[in-house]
Amino acid sequence: MTESTATTATEDQPEVLPYNPFDPAFHSDPYATYRALRATHGSVVRTGAGVAVLGYKDVMGVLRNPKLGRGEGAGYQDTLIPTPEGLRPAVMFMDPPDHTRIRALVNKAFTPRAVERLRGPAEQLAAKLVAAAAEISAAQGQVDLTSTLFRPFGAGVLNILVGVPESYLAQCIEYANDAGRGLDPAYTLAPEALANRMKARDGYVEMATELIEKRREHPVDDLMSELVLAEQDGEHLTEIELLTTVANVFLAGFSAPQAAMGLAALALLRHPDQREWYGAHPEEAPASVEELLRFDSAVQLINRTVLQDTEVGGVQVREGEEVFMLLGAANRDPAIYEEADRLDLSRRSGVRNIGFGHGIHFCVAAPIAKLGIEVVLNALAPYDIELVTPDPATNGALAIRSLAELPVTIRPRTAG
Numbered sequence: 001m002t003e004s005t006a007t008t009a010t011e012d013q014p015e016v017l018p019y020n021p022f023d024p025a026f027h028s029d030p031y032a033t034y035r036a037l038r039a040t041h042g043s044v045v046r047t048g049a050g051v052a053v054l055g056y057k058d059v060m061g062v063l064r065n066p067k068l069g070r071g072e073g074a075g076y077q078d079t080l081i082p083t084p085e086g087l088r089p090a091v092m093f094m095d096p097p098d099h100t101r102i103r104a105l106v107n108k109a110f111t112p113r114a115v116e117r118l119r120g121p122a123e124q125l126a127a128k129l130v131a132a133a134a135e136i137s138a139a140q141g142q143v144d145l146t147s148t149l150f151r152p153f154g155a156g157v158l159n160i161l162v163g164v165p166e167s168y169l170a171q172c173i174e175y176a177n178d179a180g181r182g183l184d185p186a187y188t189l190a191p192e193a194l195a196n197r198m199k200a201r202d203g204y205v206e207m208a209t210e211l212i213e214k215r216r217e218h219p220v221d222d223l224m225s226e227l228v229l230a231e232q233d234g235e236h237l238t239e240i241e242l243l244t245t246v247a248n249v250f251l252a253g254f255s256a257p258q259a260a261m262g263l264a265a266l267a268l269l270r271h272p273d274q275r276e277w278y279g280a281h282p283e284e285a286p287a288s289v290e291e292l293l294r295f296d297s298a299v300q301l302i303n304r305t306v307l308q309d310t311e312v313g314g315v316q317v318r319e320g321e322e323v324f325m326l327l328g329a330a331n332r333d334p335a336i337y338e339e340a341d342r343l344d345l346s347r348r349s350g351v352r353n354i355g356f357g358h359g360i361h362f363c364v365a366a367p368i369a370k371l372g373i374e375v376v377l378n379a380l381a382p383y384d385i386e387l388v389t390p391d392p393a394t395n396g397a398l399a400i401r402s403l404a405e406l407p408v409t410i411r412p413r414t415a416g
Contacts, residue, residue, distance in 0.1 A: 015047045015048035015049065016047055016048065016049045016185055016187065016322070016324070017047060017052060017185070017324060017398075018037055018041070018045040018047050018052045019033045019037065021185075021188045021398050022188070027394045027396055027401075028391055028394065030300060030328055030329075030401070031328065031329075031332060031341065034054060034326060034328065034329035034332065035341075037052075037054060037329070038054050038055075038329065042054075042055075042313075043055030043057075043058045043313050044058060044312055044313035044314070044315045046315060047324075049321065049322045050306070050317060050321035050322035050323055050324065051312055051313075051315055051317055051321070051322075051323055051324070052323075052324040052325075052326060053312060053313060053323060053324065053325050053326065053330070054326050054329035054330060054333070055313060055329075055330060055333055055335065056330040056331070056333040056335070056336040056351070056354070057333075057335075057336070058312060058313035058330075059325045059326075059327065059330040059354060059358075060354065060358055061312065061313070062304055062312055062323055062325055063304075063325070063354075063357060063358040064358070065310060065312075066307075067306065067307055067308040067309075067310040068304040068305070068306055068307060068310065068312075068323055069304060069305060069307045070089070070304070070305060071304075071305030071306075071307055071320075072305070078183065078184070078185065078186050079183065081201055081204075081205060081243075081244045081247050081248065082198065082201055082202055082205055083205065083240050083243055083244060084240075085240055088240055088244050089244065090244045090245060090247070090248035102237065102241055102245070103364070107364060110223070110364045110365060110367075110368075112367070114161070114223055114226070114368075115367045115368055115371055117221075118157060118160055118161060118368065118371060118372075119371060119375070121160045122153075122156075122157055122160065122371065122372065122375045123375050123378070123379070125153060125156045125157070125160075126149075126153055126375050126376050126378070126379035127379050129148065129149045129152055129153055129156075129379075130149060130379045130380055130383065130410075132148065133145060133148045133149055133410055134383060134410045134411055134412060136148060137408070137409050137410045137411065138411060141409070142388050142407050142408060142409050143407070143408060143409075143410060144405045144406060144407050144408075145262070145265065145406040145407075145408055145410075146262055146403050146404065146405045146406045147405070149261075149376065150258045150259075150261045150262045150265075150376070150403075150406075151173050151258055152169075152173070153258070153261065153372070153376060154254045154257050154258030154261070154372070155169045155172045155173050155254060156169070157257070157368070157372055158172065158249075158250070158254055160222075161222065161223045161249075161368065162211070162222060162223050162224045162246070162249060162250075163211065163215070163220060163222040163223075163224050163225075164207070164211070168207055171203065171207075172207075172250065172254060173254075175199075175200040175203045175204060175250075183301070183302070183399030183400060184301075184397055184398045184399050185398070188398060201247065204247045204250040205243065205247045207247075207250065208243055208246035208247045208250065209243060211224055211246065212224070212228060212242060212243065212246060215228045216228050223249070224246065227242060227245060227246060227249075228242065249365075255400050255402070256298050256299055256363075256369060256400050257298075257365075257368070257369040257372050257373075258402070259298040259395075259400050259401060259402030259403070260293060260298035260355075260369055260372075260373055261372060261373050261376045262402060262403040262406055263292075263296040263297075263298055263401065263402075263403065264289065264292040264293070264296075264373050264376075264377060265376065265377065265380060265406065266296075266387075266392065266403065266406060267292055267295055267296055267343055268292070268377065269385060269386075269387050269408070270387070270390065271343050274343050274344070274345050277345050277346065278345055278377065278381070279381050281345075282378070284345070284346075285374045285377070285378065286370065286374065287345070287348070288345040288377075289370050289373050289374050289377075290352065290353055290370075291343065291344065291345050291347050291353075292343070292345075292373065293331075293353045293355045293356075293370075293373075294331045294332075294337070294353035294355065295331075295332075295343045296328070296401070297327050297328040297331050297353070297355040297401065298355065298400055298401055298402065299327055299355055299356070299357075299399065299400055299401075300326065300327055300328040300398065300399060300400070300401045301324060301325070301326060301327065301328075301398050301399045302324075302325050302327060302357065302399070303322055303323060303324045303325065304322075304323045304325070305320070305321070305322060305323070306318060306319050306320060306321045306322075306323060307319065327354055327355055327357075328401070330354055331353050331354060331355060336349070336351055337349055337351070356369070380410075382412065382413055383410050383411060383412055383413055384410070384411050384412075384413045385408050385409070385410045386408060386409045386410075387406075387407075387408055388407035388408055388409065389407060392404070392405055392406050392407065393405055
């Protein structure tokens with residue numbers, strides 16, 4: 001692990017993060033860096049652009065503080081979606097009152113019924129993909145679960161949820177590889193990566209435009225139709241609001257869930273005792289997923305802009321400054337979780353992980369992502385699986401931590 005945790009600033013770029021975002025060791029294990037930062041600086045670290053927050057209670061305080069919001073700072077600019085009316089934010093990147101009105105409409109589409117409607121088809125898809133991966137492993141000696149399971153499963157669930165035509169699925173996966181760094185600060189991306197990020201957003205908007213028109217003409221029983229038809233107190237989403245919402249479902253509905261699946265599977269493979277516990281306690285699967293999300297968060301970094309002078313964890317912040325919340329660090333805060341760096345599926349602390357945020361911007365699709373993780377882990381449970389490498393490569397992203405690959409050997413478990 002590198003000894004330096006400071007980002008090198010250039011003449012026109014202040015130090016944004018309190019660690020080196022280009023350090024391969026950080027991407028391999030960000031938690032070692034978080035421990036070093038916490039030991040040296042405590043819960044809040046000042047940077048050249050604002051502050052970074054590591055503590056659970058302080059992150060929760062940020063997410064509850066109305067003086068901190070999306071604003072229109074650099075972090076906001078990184079998230080805009082191209083539309084016929086120019087660059088526009090999706091609902092998750094808006095502040096009240098617009099956020100409040102649109103979120104009320106979107107919530108009407110993400111119902112418990114919509115989640116449960118996914119379970120049966122998702123279980124069938126996961127079983128099919130895992131069986132195919134086992135066949136590849138038998139024929140070739142190993143198989144990459146990222147490309148054969150997590151990505152196609154994520155795209156398939158999106159297809160079930162939104163009604164994406166089969167012909168679009170391969171394109172969704174290709175776009176998602178570039179869009180997966182969609183929340184990373186722009187300065188951490190090479191020009192080619194920035195161009196690919198916008199290309200992916202353009203592609204998702206094109207898909208969304210076509211699908212919205214189809215569902216408006218012929219509604220069916222899926223999330224897309226419910227978004228098109230959603231009404232609250234006589235109001236509907238405007239054309240641009242609907243377009244950015246659907247495009248954001250593509251952007252967020254694939255990258256983070258498939259990332260979380262991979263990290264959860266890797267955690268269990270690295271901890272055989274916990275994998276055994278998972279298999280022996282199927283009734284505890286939802287709680288086990290919560291612990292897996294706490295242990296290695298897919299969403300590691302989110303930000304807010306200071307809208308009015310306030311304080312964060314006792315540190316004064318000024319209007320216009322950025323506040324970076326290190327969710328992975330908060331989810332391993334030793335002040336909140338006993339033996340925070342230990343994976344324990346039987347843990348029942350009563351404190352939920354904040355990998356999907358909190359408050360008005362809590363991820364509306366979190367139940368769908370959790371269901372997907374549970375379904376994939378259940379599909380893998382009847383197989384003997386061994387890691388080819390204990391440290392598979394990540395995608396190098398800062399905001400959404402994901403595996404670039406997960407090479408394993410996998411075969412059906414024999415009786416006895």
